[in-house]
Amino acid sequence: MNKMVKSIREAIQLAGLKDGMTVSFHHHLRNGDFVLNMVMNEIAELGCKDIFVNASSLFDVHMPLLDHIENGVVTGISADYISAGLGRAFSQGVLEKPVQFRTHGGRPSDISQGNTPIDVAFIAAPAADPMGNCSGKYGKSACGSLGYAFADAMFAKKVIVITDNLMPYPLQDWSISEDWVDFVVTVDAIGNPKGIVSGTTQITRDPVGLVMAAHAAKVIEHSGLLKDGFSFQTGAGGASLAAAKFLKDIMLEKKIQGSFGLGGITGYMVDMLQAGCFRNLMDVQCFDLKAVESIRNDPRHMEISAMQYASPASRSAVVDSLDVVILGATEIDTDFNVNVHTDSNGYIMGGSGGHSDTAAGAKLSMIIAPMFRARLPIVTDKVTCVSTPGKDIDVLVTQGGIAVNPKNVELTQRLKDAGLPIVDIRELKEKTERITGTPQRLPKGDRVVAEVIGRNSQLQDVIYNVL
Amino acid sequence: MRRSMLFLPGNNPNMLINGNCLGSDAVIFDLEDAVSPAEKDAARILVRNTMRYMDFGGCEIIVRINSIDTPYWKQDIDAILPEKPALILLPKTGSAQDALEADAYITQVEEKLGFARNTVGLMPLIETAMGVENAYAIASSTKRVQALFLGAEDLTADLQCKRTKEGKEIEYARTRLVVAARAAGVDVYDTPFTDVNDDEGIVKDAEYAKALGFTGKSSISPRHVEVINAVFSPTQKDVDYAYEVMEAIALAKQQGKGAIALHGKMIDAPIVTRAQRTIDMAEALGMRRGN
Numbered sequence: 001m002n003k004m005v006k007s008i009r010e011a012i013q014l015a016g017l018k019d020g021m022t023v024s025f026h027h028h029l030r031n032g033d034f035v036l037n038m039v040m041n042e043i044a045e046l047g048c049k050d051i052f053v054n055a056s057s058l059f060d061v062h063m064p065l066l067d068h069i070e071n072g073v074v075t076g077i078s079a080d081y082i083s084a085g086l087g088r089a090f091s092q093g094v095l096e097k098p099v100q101f102r103t104h105g106g107r108p109s110d111i112s113q114g115n116t117p118i119d120v121a122f123i124a125a126p127a128a129d130p131m132g133n134c135s136g137k138y139g140k141s142a143c144g145s146l147g148y149a150f151a152d153a154m155f156a157k158k159v160i161v162i163t164d165n166l167m168p169y170p171l172q173d174w175s176i177s178e179d180w181v182d183f184v185v186t187v188d189a190i191g192n193p194k195g196i197v198s199g200t201t202q203i204t205r206d207p208v209g210l211v212m213a214a215h216a217a218k219v220i221e222h223s224g225l226l227k228d229g230f231s232f233q234t235g236a237g238g239a240s241l242a243a244a245k246f247l248k249d250i251m252l253e254k255k256i257q258g259s260f261g262l263g264g265i266t267g268y269m270v271d272m273l274q275a276g277c278f279r280n281l282m283d284v285q286c287f288d289l290k291a292v293e294s295i296r297n298d299p300r301h302m303e304i305s306a307m308q309y310a311s312p313a314s315r316s317a318v319v320d321s322l323d324v325v326i327l328g329a330t331e332i333d334t335d336f337n338v339n340v341h342t343d344s345n346g347y348i349m350g351g352s353g354g355h356s357d358t359a360a361g362a363k364l365s366m367i368i369a370p371m372f373r374a375r376l377p378i379v380t381d382k383v384t385c386v387s388t389p390g391k392d393i394d395v396l397v398t399q400g401g402i403a404v405n406p407k408n409v410e411l412t413q414r415l416k417d418a419g420l421p422i423v424d425i426r427e428l429k430e431k432t433e434r435i436t437g438t439p440q441r442l443p444k445g446d447r448v449v450a451e452v453i454g455r456n457s458q459l460q461d462v463i464y465n466v467l
Numbered sequence: 468m469r470r471s472m473l474f475l476p477g478n479n480p481n482m483l484i485n486g487n488c489l490g491s492d493a494v495i496f497d498l499e500d501a502v503s504p505a506e507k508d509a510a511r512i513l514v515r516n517t518m519r520y521m522d523f524g525g526c527e528i529i530v531r532i533n534s535i536d537t538p539y540w541k542q543d544i545d546a547i548l549p550e551k552p553a554l555i556l557l558p559k560t561g562s563a564q565d566a567l568e569a570d571a572y573i574t575q576v577e578e579k580l581g582f583a584r585n586t587v588g589l590m591p592l593i594e595t596a597m598g599v600e601n602a603y604a605i606a607s608s609t610k611r612v613q614a615l616f617l618g619a620e621d622l623t624a625d626l627q628c629k630r631t632k633e634g635k636e637i638e639y640a641r642t643r644l645v646v647a648a649r650a651a652g653v654d655v656y657d658t659p660f661t662d663v664n665d666d667e668g669i670v671k672d673a674e675y676a677k678a679l680g681f682t683g684k685s686s687i688s689p690r691h692v693e694v695i696n697a698v699f700s701p702t703q704k705d706v707d708y709a710y711e712v713m714e715a716i717a718l719a720k721q722q723g724k725g726a727i728a729l730h731g732k733m734i735d736a737p738i739v740t741r742a743q744r745t746i747d748m749a750e751a752l753g754m755r756r757g758n
């Protein structure tokens with residue numbers, strides 16, 4: 001049996017791609033990805049039209065998609081996250097049908113349940129063998145985990161592996177197994193290593209960020225959850241990383257060994273593993289070189305699929321065993337609903353990613369955000385877009401105080417007893433507006449440019465065009 | 468209570484409006500070294516408006532104006548005094564005469580504003596060899612002086628020596644300032660530790676300053692504030708001992724004795740004074756008696 005084909009074009013043809021079909025991509029190569037653009041160019045040259053692109057995330061490196069939209073090659077998009085450049089175009093209404101936003105757990109859930117069938121999945125593989133066993137851990141384009149690609153590989157009708165590092169069969173320590181793969185293609189490069197992972201992720205030096213991080217670490221310390229077996233996820237933002245550093249100091253001082261660190265993994269989480277703060281890391285995506293090296297060399301650092309990470313359709317998902325998650329927000333309202341999809345002008349500049357999934361699963365989900373950015377307050381009466389419902393958010397940490405969702409009576413008392421500056425979220429809003437003034441609501445357009453689909457596969461909110 | 472004082476550049480709105488969130492007991496809005504001559508007026512207005520419109524709660528506001536040998540200092544006082552800063556930090560104070568000159572102008576402005584005399588305190592910044600030698604005269608020059616403040620960067624330049632982390636070159640100035648300030652009955656604050664990435668160095672430096680008798684320490688980095696606060700706060704052991712001292716002395720009074728032993732040591736007036744100071748600080752910090 002020979003799965004090797006000469007070119008992406010030949011693989012597409014062999015896979016039987018036709019007008020109106022759905023193709024899928026994963027985003028581990030992030031802003032260094034070449035694969036989506038290479039594939040979409042071939043699809044366009046083959047004359048296909050009306051293609052639906054289901055990508056786990058889209059970055060500005062994927063701006064050529066806009067040409068394919070203009071030419072009618074692409075007519076539908078689903079993604080869990082869309083970065084600001086593409087987001088702006090979608091907010092201006094370049095796509096006739098609304099963009100579908102899912103979560104990192106909702107996407108594989110919908111794929112596995114047949115709600116969003118994939119005709120052809122393209123797996124960008126930093127290492128693969130001729131039968132399609134592939135891994136993200138080896139090669140010049142190494143990205144570490146391939147967690148988001150599993151559902152695509154398992155459930156797509158046809159699966160094409162694209163690699164720039166063909167290894168002899170059998171590839172040891174594969175992530176995605178040959179039994180799901182139809183074709184293998186080699187190319188010169190699947191991505192630009194500089195855009196795939198950052199060299200290092202840095203904790204913030206901003207004093208306000210450090211104050212918030214210190215508050216966040218203290219909230220965790222006094223939450224009652226920080227004990228042996230503790231589990232934790234944090235993002236790659238500067239303040240979140242600083243919080244992880246402060247948390248590490250507390251865990252080492254108190255000799256607490258956690259069970260696992262979860263998520264997109266940074267070098268800081270690797271430091272915590274190596275310092276003995278956790279027994280394991282469970283990794284759906286690596287953010288930096290240190291994380292890639294760790295997942296390659298340290299058996300305690302384990303790759304997980306997005307289904308195991310966060311899918312509500314799974315028999316169990318890791319987020320359901322998670323104690324604490326630290327998350328960000330562009331806006332949060334007085335009912336604790338969080339927006340991570342749009343910026344202050346209403347333009348799409350992000351998406352839930354794992355935000356809603358981890359918030360729903362974790363025992364304590366904490367937002368770190370400054371009281372205001374530039375001159376705009378972060379706490380508002382009603383968010384522009386509900387990315388994560390307020391019922392799943394427990395605490396908001398700002399430099400001006402900590403607001404606890406009133407549903408958490410016991411936690412509020414614990415934090416007050418610890419002497420932390422607890423404020424009512426409405427007071428926090430008023431306090432901020434005394435500095436910034438009360439901004440007028442932006443007028444929104446009358447056309448829905450994106451649908452935010454909750455992790456339960458139901459429509460949660462919509463995003464309108466920007467006038 | 469001023470354990471920590473944090474310098475914030477007077478021309479940085481983001482730092483100024485977040486100044487009350489950074490954990491220091493006091494902030495020093497800087498109109499001097501942090502601000503270039505071209506921005507002096509803008510910074511002055513920014514600092515004035517920050518003080519006018521922002522609520523700093525329990526965080527005390529100090530303003531470092533420009534020195535009296537510049538054309539800016541009177542305009543600084545004119546703009547800032549109506550907002551009632553707790554203290555004016557007067558850079559390059561070299562003699563009692565310098566302090567008196569500032570005092571005279573502040574008095575004049577206070578009168579214009581209808582403020583009681585000495586509403587706004589003065590904290591001479593001692594950062595020249597002459598200032599160190601005149602420290603006691605400066606500290607006792609006017610009732611407006613509430614504290615002395617050591618500035619080691621300019622001082623070492625004036626001494627023509629290198630500023631080091633160990634700080635041997637400022638040893639004399641530190642002890643001289645503590646003695647002068649205490650002799651004059653005012654507080655005394657230590658110079659910032661300038662390596663913002665040396666987490667161990669700041670602890671050692673703050674502990675050393677406390678051991679010499681400084682009331683508190685200034686900082687140019689928010690990262691140092693927590694350490695400084697911790698070093699200049701009483702420990703639980705200090706607080707518990709202070710309560711024991713006060714109980715022992717109360718018992719002595721009851722028994723008509725002038726002095727009494729506690730844990731085999733005689734308790735006398737200076738120990739009682741120190742214990743009362745510790746209890747006052749503990750109460751201000753919300754610390755309770757342990758065992």
